[in-house]
Amino acid sequence: MAFSERVSRLKSSLIREILAAAQRPEVMSFAGGLPAESMLPAMDWSALPASIGQYGMSEGEPALREAIAAEARALGVPCEASQVLIVSGSQQTLDLAAKLFIDPGTEVLLEAPTYLAALQAFQLFGADCIGVPQEADGPELGALREALETRKPAFAYLIPTFQNPSAVRYSEAKRDAVAALLDEFQVTLIEDEPYRELTFDGGSATPIVTRLKKTSWIYTGTVSKTLLPGLRVGFLIATPDLYPHLLRLKQSADLHTNRIGQWQALQWLGSEQYRAHLVELRSFYRTRRDAMQAALEEHFGDLASWEVPQGGLFYWLKLHRPLDTRTLLNPALAQNVAFMPGEPFFIDPEANPGYLRLNFSHVAPERLSEGLRRLAGVIREAQAAEAA
Amino acid sequence: MAFSERVSRLKSSLIREILAAAQRPEVMSFAGGLPAESMLPAMDWSALPASIGQYGMSEGEPALREAIAAEARALGVPCEASQVLIVSGSQQTLDLAAKLFIDPGTEVLLEAPTYLAALQAFQLFGADCIGVPQEADGPELGALREALETRKPAFAYLIPTFQNPSAVRYSEAKRDAVAALLDEFQVTLIEDEPYRELTFDGGSATPIVTRLKKTSWIYTGTVSKTLLPGLRVGFLIATPDLYPHLLRLKQSADLHTNRIGQWQALQWLGSEQYRAHLVELRSFYRTRRDAMQAALEEHFGDLASWEVPQGGLFYWLKLHRPLDTRTLLNPALAQNVAFMPGEPFFIDPEANPGYLRLNFSHVAPERLSEGLRRLAGVIREAQAAEAA
Numbered sequence A, B: 001m002a003f004s005e006r007v008s009r010l011k012s013s014l015i016r017e018i019l020a021a022a023q024r025p026e027v028m029s030f031a032g033g034l035p036a037e038s039m040l041p042a043m044d045w046s047a048l049p050a051s052i053g054q055y056g057m058s059e060g061e062p063a064l065r066e067a068i069a070a071e072a073r074a075l076g077v078p079c080e081a082s083q084v085l086i087v088s089g090s091q092q093t094l095d096l097a098a099k100l101f102i103d104p105g106t107e108v109l110l111e112a113p114t115y116l117a118a119l120q121a122f123q124l125f126g127a128d129c130i131g132v133p134q135e136a137d138g139p140e141l142g143a144l145r146e147a148l149e150t151r152k153p154a155f156a157y158l159i160p161t162f163q164n165p166s167a168v169r170y171s172e173a174k175r176d177a178v179a180a181l182l183d184e185f186q187v188t189l190i191e192d193e194p195y196r197e198l199t200f201d202g203g204s205a206t207p208i209v210t211r212l213k214k215t216s217w218i219y220t221g222t223v224s225k226t227l228l229p230g231l232r233v234g235f236l237i238a239t240p241d242l243y244p245h246l247l248r249l250k251q252s253a254d255l256h257t258n259r260i261g262q263w264q265a266l267q268w269l270g271s272e273q274y275r276a277h278l279v280e281l282r283s284f285y286r287t288r289r290d291a292m293q294a295a296l297e298e299h300f301g302d303l304a305s306w307e308v309p310q311g312g313l314f315y316w317l318k319l320h321r322p323l324d325t326r327t328l329l330n331p332a333l334a335q336n337v338a339f340m341p342g343e344p345f346f347i348d349p350e351a352n353p354g355y356l357r358l359n360f361s362h363v364a365p366e367r368l369s370e371g372l373r374r375l376a377g378v379i380r381e382a383q384a385a386e387a388a
Helices: A005-009 A014-022 A062-074 A091-101 A116-124 A141-150 A172-185 A243-254 A259-268 A272-300 A325-334 A365-387 B005-009 B014-022 B062-074 B091-101 B116-124 B141-150 B172-185 B243-254 B259-268 B272-300 B325-334 B365-387
Strands: A084-087 A107-112 A128-135 A155-158 A188-192 A217-222 A234-238 A314-319 A355-359 B084-087 B107-112 B128-135 B155-158 B188-192 B217-222 B234-238 B314-319 B355-359
Touching: A005 A116, A005 B091, A014 A116, A014 A325, A062 A084, A062 A234, A062 A259, A084 A091, A084 A243, A091 A116, A091 A155, A091 A188, A091 A217, A091 A234, A091 A243, A091 B005, A091 B243, A107 A116, A107 A141, A116 A128, A116 B243, A128 A141, A141 A172, A172 A188, A234 A243, A243 B091, A243 B116, A259 A272, A259 B259, A272 A314, A272 A365, A325 A355, A325 A365, B005 B116, B014 B116, B014 B325, B062 B084, B062 B234, B062 B259, B084 B091, B084 B243, B091 B116, B091 B155, B091 B188, B091 B217, B091 B234, B091 B243, B107 B116, B107 B141, B116 B128, B128 B141, B141 B172, B172 B188, B234 B243, B259 B272, B272 B314, B272 B365, B325 B365
Parallel strands: A107 A128, A107 A155, A155 A188, A188 A217, B107 B128, B107 B155, B155 B188, B188 B217
Antiparallel strands: A084 A234, A217 A234, A314 A355, B084 B234, B217 B234, B314 B355
């Protein structure tokens, strides 16, 4: 069987395997990024028009595109509905962007760490990935400038608001600095914001694309983290030089995004009901974040350091005594605990041992402390074995 | 802006432009492949479980995969549910197959003519497409053998049952012969069957994949032509050597297919209600096919030749005096008539002038004759101008 060269770069997905293992009901899973089941809003389908069953436009439903453009403009993103492309979850934006920009050997710039599935999507198409170290308030600017001066990335892929996995929210100053650098070197920005609405301290900062003056950009979001991931409805907004190509790539990928989910998303976006749901959601996740913080202090105080996330769905722990956290997976699963090792979030996993990503939205509070106690025990045992 | 090499192969989609023009209500459109609005079945959502809003599995919903495997086995396709991958419309199968097999220069084998969007999807990834002439009962076997002997296609993409655009249904003999040849040369078969259920004479022939003994295959279908295209739910069934790669490519493309549409499709597949709907649908389209035949005899009898389609959604006309039918588009649209020129369905459009694809499912019967009268007039005028 002669497969494409691409397939040799198709990695076995650690996430898939962990999530599959975590399906067992007895498993306490800190692994995924799933919304809490109890916070999935009830769907009302009674007004769904029969005509929505017909083929639709590759761009997406006109009314939904208008609603998304209006929300984006309220954030300061300069755009019209004609720049909005509805996608089948924001994962599809990564696929379309990879197709648009990446040949084997094309350089792309990413945060280190970055979103695992983005790294995989870009590497699948043969990207040569350049990492810029992430600090508590955003990327290390010296390293960013150096990368832009010495390399020729086709785009920078950034998650400036409650990044997955690091939970970092860029400061205002870093947002301005990053925008100025990308403008200076004319590098396209892909800004991924699935977690923007999941803020716990009320703080907000406008997207980096609102601060760009010259360079091209794609801004992407989704209803998966705030509404219903099962709808598979996301969006991208792109500058007019990129949009027509992305549209044709979308058409070739799946003709158009399912219209049933688009219709449901439109019932929520911009509505009073949605605003109320978001208030409730933030409060619910803030409580879970706080419970996780208390349990972490109890069980991980001497093992790791971390920042308290001000939004999103994850804690990002750095072990005081680094080890390859992938080796902890099987012992943890044997104790019915699942988590995400940190290594796969880096371009060079071997050079970055000792991080763990822990989700706090999904595990029920009454099992939280027990789960973290077991995980801490697994780590202590591994460290003891290594020292012996 | 540095795009990928791929983007230089991204053609402006004639179909997109024609369909956009055909949106105007005054246009009589023979262009698309849209189901008749009146035949879209009513959807009942009352039993939709709330949990379906959560993330799902990349493979698709287990119950739907079981139902599809059962239907396929009833057709003679040897498969288990574990070989079924739910896709976001069968267009996505083309994208996944292109990613799995095609590097720039990879040879692939297609019918001539073939489905335009498949040709575009494969060419986007850089395929070197080899065409085998289509006859009334399937591919020309001598040409097929010669192509297999002299070239090294990564796969053969075939639409053996009511092909788009030619409406050809392979005979039993050709199905056997094609299967034997693909086995002999160990070439993977991608068999695309969106139209299988839309049969007007009750005739059926088992898929070619049921006749293969050795080589790998992907069998793909959809609910778009029989149920609701707006759901964007299709499927592929693949041999176990291909499946794991396709699954990972699916995950990288959009994580999973929307679960709302999968749930709705499951309510229908295998049900008595679905069987009754299919009976009604066949009868409805048979009537439209017959009305089209009468109108074609009236207006095109001296202009073109064609076979009466025994299924599917299209007539495929061959003009007695060939001309580039793309030049007819604007004059036809000026008279509020849309159709699909035949040239883009061929690997070498310039070498294949004089075909038209006419859809018979979508235009209301009372406008049919008038639409064809105008289209025939446009052709006569163009031929007269050419002769002058």
